[in-house]
Amino acid sequence: MDNFEKGNRSDEDLESPEEEEVDPRIQGELEKLNQSTDDINRCETELEDGRQKFRSVLVEATVKLEELVKKIGKAVEDSKPYWEARRVARQAQLEAQRATQGFQRATEVLRAAKETIALAEQRLLEEDKRQFDSAWQEMLNHATQRVMEAEQTKTHSELVHKETAAKYNAAMSRMKQLEKKLKRTINKSKPYFELKAKYYLQLEQLKKNVDDLQARLTLAKGEYKTALRNLEMISDEIHERRRSSAMGPRGRGCWC
Structure with a gap:
């Protein structure tokens, strides 16, 4: 594709020095x-x-x-059966590692949410009943919601972690059997x-x-x-x- 040159319509038609500036x-x-x-x-x-x-x-x-x-x-x-089993085991290992990381993140989020709840509850107990702090109540409600969501995420992550670990162990077992046989x-x-x-x-x-x-x-x-x-x-x-x-x-x- 050649460069757009000044002989094209968009230059000739648009330039009219006698009438107006470009x-x-x-x-x-x-x-x-x-x-x-x-x-x-x-x-x-x-x-x-x-x-x-x-x-x-x-x-x-x-x-x-x-x-x-x-x-x-x-x-x-x-x-070939061994090398295919080896490939499957490697893939299962990567999936298990990702699942472990996901479970660890979910556990950390849940821990942080529970700490926020504990802090908010303590602050509410310390507040004078006549001077109820709505901001801390809102924080408590939000933290409670986060705990519920984090618990669901952790439960799911734990299940995935167990499934991928089982898959990895089975793949490794299959690979080792073939390695011994072949x-x-x-x-x-x-x-x-x-x-x-x-x-x-x-x-x-x-x-x-x-x-x-x-x-x-x-x-x-x-x-x-x-x-x-x-x-x-x-x-x-x-x-x-x-x-x-x-x-x-x-x-x-x-x-x-």
Whole structure:
């Protein structure tokens, strides 16, 4: 996409030095237009480079892994149940860790809410009955509500924590059984699955880079279209103003 040049309608039509000064908005929108054009060109180049890099690494991974399969042989296929169980166990571990953190946060929120209730209740007991402090009563009501919500959250978090812990333990048990059963084939196939994991991480990062560049390109194109619409709107406003000025009072319905 080429830069927006001064030969375009939004420059020729809008500039009339003999009649009036150029609308100051025009220059600003032209600058935005040119900047977004530069951004689009840069993003398109980087996006194509990113896609090419992804394809290159994918081809390289395919070739290297196929070579290892031929070299290692049947052990790759035979050990797949273990490596899948290992992946499931790792995922279960992450879920269990998140559940533990959620339970700890819920416990802390509940503790803080109960402390607020205790403070508010003590203050209300100390208040002279003739000088009832409505602010502390409001605080007590709010803290009581927070305690109820925090208790519900803690109960749910505790349940999730137990479920994820059980899932993790089951996954680990399954993995250890397979590890014992397939120890020889696991050791033999280890270079293949380690290389596969390495390429997986690399391709995930390259894919994220491509997605980020695509998002930036979409944003730049949106800014370009916005600037173009703004220039067209300014052009229409100026032409309407000139038409109204050229028509004069009689053109606006005056019969004098």
